[in-house]
Amino acid sequence: MKQLKTRILSDGVAVGTEAVKVDSFLNHQIDVAFMNEIGAELRRRFADIPRDGIDKILTIEASGISMACATATAFDAQNPPPVVFAKKGLPRTMTDEVWFTEIMSFTKMKMTAVRIAKKFLQPGDRVLIIDDFLAHGQAAAGLVNLVEQAGAELLGVGIVIEKAFQQGGTLLRSQSIRVESLAVIDTIKDGTITFQ
């Protein structure tokens, strides 16, 4: 997505050689109009899935929620598929039965427990996963694991920014999972970001 690459170059900040900060428009302050364009593009990438061919959009809190909602709206603004997000930690209000897994975060260097109430992810649900970044693939793999536990059907994984020099894309695609990424970063070097 050309506008996304332009925006990453103008407003993104390279952090060392591994990470890029996009907090001015994507995952801290949100440019809502631009987020809607991202949602529209993610929907275009899965244009072969009709509205009645998808039951849920699945993501993980907090950064994935805005783009998951924008994508859901792009499927059908009047009747969007519900967005379900995996919760980190165990809120005291979460008394339901849950699907549970653990995800390793390389950005935070720790394991995080995530949960989805079983009533929101059910056998047979046709699910599209959406997230902001694909790095080592741990977050996406954790979400895929929850889909499998639930006996739901995975339609694919839509990513806003994939970093090709980390292994997440290979990990998912080697399991024949369809992955669509709007911008694929090749390298981050000396403060310069290059795309595939």
Ligand code: 5GP
């Ligand atoms: P993974 O599980 O694929 O290693 O990492 C995915 C998660 O880590 C994303 O949901 C995102 O929140 C975070 N993440 C990974 N790489 C980056 C990065 O370069 N910049 C930012 N802002 N977040 C990242």
